[in-house]
Amino acid sequence: MRKDTVTPTDREARLLTRRAGRTPVYVYSREALRACVERVRAASVPGADLYYSLKANPHPGVVQTLATLVDGFDVCSLAELETALNAGMTARKVLFTGPAKSAGEAAAALAAGVMVTVESPRQATLFAAATDELGVTGRAVVRLNTPYPGRTPGADPSQNQFGVAKEDLAEVVDLLRASSLSVAGLQLFWGSQYADADIILAARKAMEEQARACVERFALQVEFVSLGGGIAMPWCDADPEVDWAGLAAAGGAATEGDAADRLPLVCEYGRSIVGPAGSLLTTVLDTKTVGGRRYVFVDAGINHVFIASRLIAGAGRGEPRVRLVDARPDARPGPAWVVGPLCSQLDVLAEGIALPEVEVGDLLLIEGVGAYGPTFSPSGFLSRDKVREIVF
Ligand SMILES: Cc1ncc(COP(=O)(O)O)c(C=O)c1O
Incomplete structure (x- = not known):
């Protein structure tokens, strides 16, 4: 097991499978969620509120557990909004994000009293009209467009479609000022899956500077600035571990300036909170050797764990x-191709990994896949059963 992942013991895996009644089943550990939140908080911007992004894992049991551990939620759909509110999070601490909300989503978010991100003049107009129609006030968070830094030192930044373009900013501010929405905050999300502390710290600093310039230019009185998150979920054997020590050690040096002069900050994290806290249990259905390759067929496919697909993982x-659960002590690992039961050549979960001999009915555990699991997978493909999910 890697240092950055918390997995069930063999005994827990066996009992959880019986509890679920069948495989495949995702199992999410409450204890691991707690440990992950603590670790992310220690590596986050000191003093910043910690928001959990439901897009990474909206399972109600996970969200309920996190409602007591984090300061707010970031939601991206009406279903996620309901899950967040049902979990007991106060509406004032829920942020409805996404680059293009529909009129229905705008009205629902404002009726619920949650904050909404605004990403264009047209979206500002949409929210203004919705507040008028509903007879409510609202809290807008203006997302500023910002390039995403490269993930490794020296790599190029990438452009993206999110946030208000620099040239549209004045118009958005004017539209909001003329509306029943306050400019409650600014959001500067700068990407995902970063492991290098220097890159993360530099991004936070650059985002805080960009936010400060915007606040000064428009004399805004914001309640907070969201500086993004970005911390990675390493789950492949080749992924670098996050520099947790480097981030924690940076502490107050992450951004410069007098603490009293600092804007109240929020950071948003998804994968780094739930990724390491979840595993997928799957049963061996068959084995065979073709062209010298040992194939192990399991009952989980890319329709359940798309993140493992070659389309996502890439060459x-x-x-x-x-890991083989209850491996025999004398078992010698050999190369195996772990594949799902779908009739698609894409249904490959792991290539050439070291795995002991397995038999039909054996249980395999895929570690560290608690984020972007079932809801990120093409579950409709072949109309097969949905994967189960339990929290323990
Ligand atoms: C605005 C916003 N906040 C938070 C997140 C969560 O990111 P991660 O899972 O990388 O922590 C995302 C991911 O796409 C996002 O777009």
């Missing part, structure tokens, strides 16, 4: 961490 990305 050379590394392989998921797969």
